[in-house]
Amino acid sequence: MNDTNLVSLSKEFAVNIIKLCETVRSRGKSNVLINQLLRCGTSIGANIHEANYASSKADFINKFQISLKESYETDYWLTIFHDSKIITDDEYKDLYYKCSKIRRMLIASINTAKEINEADLQVKRISEK
Numbered sequence: 001m002n003d004t005n006l007v008s009l010s011k012e013f014a015v016n017i018i019k020l021c022e023t024v025r026s027r028g029k030s031n032v033l034i035n036q037l038l039r040c041g042t043s044i045g046a047n048i049h050e051a052n053y054a055s056s057k058a059d060f061i062n063k064f065q066i067s068l069k070e071s072y073e074t075d076y077w078l079t080i081f082h083d084s085k086i087i088t089d090d091e092y093k094d095l096y097y098k099c100s101k102i103r104r105m106l107i108a109s110i111n112t113a114k115e116i117n118e119a120d121l122q123v124k125r126i127s128e129k
Contacts, residue, residue, distance in 0.1 A: 006105050007052070010045030010067070013098050017041030017074070020091060029086050037081065040073040044102060057113060064110045071103040 021038045025031065044067045051063035075096065082092035 006102065006109065007045070007048055009098070009102055009105070010048045013095070013102060014042040014045040016095060016098065020087065020095065023091075024081070024086055027086075033077070033081070033086070037074065037077040040070045040077060041099075043067070043070040044074065044099075048106075057116070061110060061113050064106055064113065068103060068106045068110065071099055071106065074099050075103075 017038060018041075021034045021041075025034055047063045047067040047070065051060050051067070054060035054063055078087070078092055078096055078099065081087045082089070082096075
């Protein structure tokens with residue numbers, strides 16, 4: 001997995017979420033709901049970015065897991081916005097697809113990082129014997 005691609009996709013997604021929230025706000029919809037979507041939708045990329053500066057492999061994995069949780073919350077709010085007709089089918093489908101793509105990449109990255117971390121621990125145990 002290319003981390004640069006994930007960083008770029010999540011940054012682009014955050015910009016899309018910001019623009020959607022501005023559009024929804026201009027339609028006179030509830031700021032409380034908009035703020036929920038805005039926070040979780042932009043948090044995905046922020047945590048991915050922060051993972052690049054992790055202090056350990058465990059910290060890196062943790063940041064990606066937080067991003068994954070935020071992607072699930074973003075899915076929830078996008079679905080609520082769609083089902084309550086706050087956003088159109090096209091707005092929903094585009095962002096839902098992008099969020100799902102980021103989530104799949106996060107899952108693959110977390111699994112890979114865990115496998116590498118486990119392999120490193122096994123090597124460490126062997127070398128300590």
